[in-house]
Amino acid sequence: MMLDIKVHLHYRLAQPTDLLLQVEAADGGGQQLVRANINLSETEHFSRIAAEEGLGERIWLRANGDFLCDYSARIAIRRPVEEVGSLAAVAPHLLPADTVRYLMPSRYCPCDELQAFVSAEFGQLSGGARIAAMLDWIGDKFQYVVGSSTGQTTALDTFVQRQGICRDFAHVMICLARASAIPARFASVYAPDVTPPDFHAMAEVFLNDAWHLVDATGMAQPDATAIIGVGLDAAEVAFLSSYGPMQLISQSVDISTAQN
Incomplete structure (x- = not known):
């Protein structure tokens, strides 16, 4: 591509x-x-x-x-694309050193606040199957609404309001993954099918010893996406x-x- x-x-x-x-x-x-x-x-x-x-x-x-x-x-x-739902998680004690920071709460992703919810909602699933369920859950519960958030909106705000733009969807996905002890980071990207056309945000999750792009908005596909940069959240890749x-x-x- x-x-x-x-x-x-x-x-x-x-x-x-x-x-x-x-x-x-x-x-x-x-x-x-x-x-x-x-x-x-x-x-x-x-x-x-x-x-x-x-x-x-x-x-x-x-x-x-x-x-x-x-x-x-x-x-x-x-970029080879694998079915996320089939990928295995890496146990926290076996994670590479450079992935550990992506388990931690950050400015826009207070993942520790969502641990109880994640356990209750997705506790029966693990690894990529849990990530796939989280993507489906966000797609079902959240609305993409331009202008519904600001530069101060956190994933917790979006979780409560159930609406946002791509960066908000990515922040929620990152929070849910980190609350599941799965490293997740923010990716600033270019993708051709984004509406309206703009800089786009996706999440990357660490499964099966590699990083995998996932888009909670459903607008972008990993094999048709160009990465600009990655970081803990939007603050690191503006x-x-x-x-x-x-x-x-x-x-x-x-x-x-x-x-x-």
């Missing part, structure tokens, strides 16, 4: 401001960068740093006035973090399938 990606960002900064940008699809993790180009408006500073887990890169910028970013890429997705006030002028994300 080949994906063509086009992103346009236009923000206005009232003063010199530090920005952390993460919009480029990663090269690796079941995908290969075929070609890419990024054009930025004039900045006072530009430097690349590694992203979380060494998957992808972030860009430190310092800009003022109108900040524009145009990014385009072609990505080849070569596409643009501003360390000062900024105003959105325009933004667009377009992802389409391409011929090999």
